Amino acid sequence: MDWIVLTKLLIILISYLPQGDSGPGLIDVENGQSFQYFGCYYDSKNIKSFSIGDFTQVPDPIGSCAKAVQADGHRMFFLKNGGHCLSVQGKVEQFFQVKKSSRCVNGLGGNGLMDVYVFSNVTVSCPVGIRRFLNPYCLRLMKKEINDSKRAYQLVPTFLNLFPGLNATSGQLVKIYQKEPINARWMGIYTAITPRNYLIATKFLNKTNGKEFETVDDYKAVLKFMIESQYSVIPKEQHKYFQLYFMQPDKPFGRLTRLCNWREDRIFTDQRFAGINPMSIQRISGSKAKAGVQWSSLQTKLSDTFNWEAATVDALGMQTTLAEAINRGHVFVLHYPVLDGIPSRNETPSTVKNRKLMSAVSPIAVFVSKPSRDKNQSNKIIPVAIQMGHTKDSPVFTPKDGDQWLLAKQTVQVADFVYAGSVEHLLKTHLLIEPICVAVRRHFHKLHPLRQILQFHCRGVLGTNRFFIKTLTGIHGTSDRLFGVGYNGGYAIMKRAFKDLTWDDTDFPANIKKRGLDDKSKVPYFPYRDDGELIHTSIKNMLNEYVKLYYKHTCHVRFDPELQNFANEVSFEGKFKPDGGHGMYTELKYGNQYE
Ligand SMILES: *[C@@H]1O[C@H](CO)[C@@H](O)[C@H](O)[C@H]1NC(C)=O
Ligand SMILES: *[C@@H]1O[C@H](CO)[C@@H](O)[C@H](O)[C@H]1NC(C)=O
Ligand SMILES: *[C@@H]1O[C@H](CO)[C@@H](O)[C@H](O)[C@H]1NC(C)=O
Ligand SMILES: *[C@@H]1O[C@H](CO)[C@@H](O)[C@H](O)[C@H]1NC(C)=O
Ligand SMILES: *[C@@H]1O[C@H](CO)[C@@H](O)[C@H](O)[C@H]1NC(C)=O
16 A cells, blocks of 8 residues: 555545444433433533543443433533543533544543533534534434435426426425425415416406507506506515616616617617527537537528628628638527427417417527727627528518518517527526425435525425416416417427536536627627626635535545435436436536545
């Protein structure tokens, strides 16, 4: 064994093995209180203790000490020097400040060491910490808690059969949430707002008697009705959460929400970078580049009869070729490959009065980043053309096409909304996080530092995904009636997106790079990227500090069984029985268990 092997072995022994020993559990004493082993500690001046007697020679030193101490009504006691019995004044928690040892012998302490015991009728508040820093008493409690939660919370396939979810009905989940303060409060708010909104919507439909929306004023009217109805029931101090944004142009993104602007190309473009879906626009790249979409692959879908080169170069207003503009990062595309070929909702017979659905399509929009002749002005992104579908025979419209151009932009907005609602929102936020939140409950005990912080991230997640999910996303549900692709189409889109989804997709900076949107001179206005970067950095810094509070060394991470078991369960590649792989995240890296 060389020095390196020895140090490696020592690291393993010192960092992990002693923690595996949780000591004896509950011990019963005849005619007395039962008591539990608490832990082995170095003798400390800060512990106020009284000698009860020397029990080294009696047959059951620990039990005898317990009986003797209890007669005086103390909470705990300890033995040292192989059986010398002492009682302790004050709270059990004072021992969390004392240095732990692993060198006590036979539960009787040792030279300068205390083997501490606590009576069973005493409640102890264990500190937050990873397993290696918990004493045997707290470790026993935590192991029991994990054992119980692993049976209470099971990951099973859900009705959409994409990511797995919690095996619980709404009714069972309500009972779970009622016992948890943060989720109980969330549930209170949720169950107050949901029926209220439903009632307001019903009132509006009743009032307008199902009249079609025909003008901008019709849309204004529904928003106004909604907000005024909220104002009439919510306390005044909450009114700030319900505001008529389009009447306040000075608010952030005011120009996007000002209704008189919506037809402008500028607004259409800005919505790609500051709207509900900033995730689809990408740079078009040449054959060598790794970021964005390659022109050659996009070309297999683009119309051969439309002159893309002329339209792009004209829009750029530069002396260049399409190939050069692409190589220099000036050309962008907005498209939705998961929508390609998705059929529309079958509406025969018509289920919604007065409605005739247009066919669902998968449009492709091309943009350029146009430099200004004034070097002090930043580039402007402008739309070049919209192809009305993903097949070569689809018509292509440009800003010169008047009303047809407006219709083309609306077609993009509709596709964008369908994509954003089903993939970016439902699949990649609600459904993606559920297995994480279930695995957090299963593998991290309540005092684990990662449970402490993740429980806030998981607040309400299981409830939102359970309480009305079938009403919203099921067959004949809201999205079935709202989206042109209906339930079947929406489900097919999510299945496609789920197949391609990996853990890497949740990496914010990598996503911006992968789409080729990190060049700020080409894409100057991109609040999702720029605000996101600030938020991402703050979260990262905060979490780095938080993690370092509890994990001082890499080995603390590697030898944290709770963390490793969690990773084993959520990672698709997780192999260790019985939980490995259930969470289904592909590309979520995890080490070999405890390695
Ligand atoms: C525990 O029980 C013993 C006797 O059964 C009693 O003397 C003692 O006060 C109790 N301690 C607490 C904290 O309830
Ligand atoms: C976990 O709970 C089961 C069922 O109650 C029990 O049989 C088992 O011994 C427990 N395991 C631990 C480590 O507590
Ligand atoms: C899910 O819960 C149901 C009802 O409580 C139970 O019968 C079933 O065995 C559970 N399935 C799993 C995989 O835990
Ligand atoms: C709908 O309107 C009718 C008459 O205008 C009224 O009698 C009924 O109560 C209303 N229903 C709801 C749910 O508001
Ligand atoms: C560009 O900005 C610089 C520094 O602000 C200024 O000195 C210069 O006059 C500006 N040039 C033009 C053409 O506006």
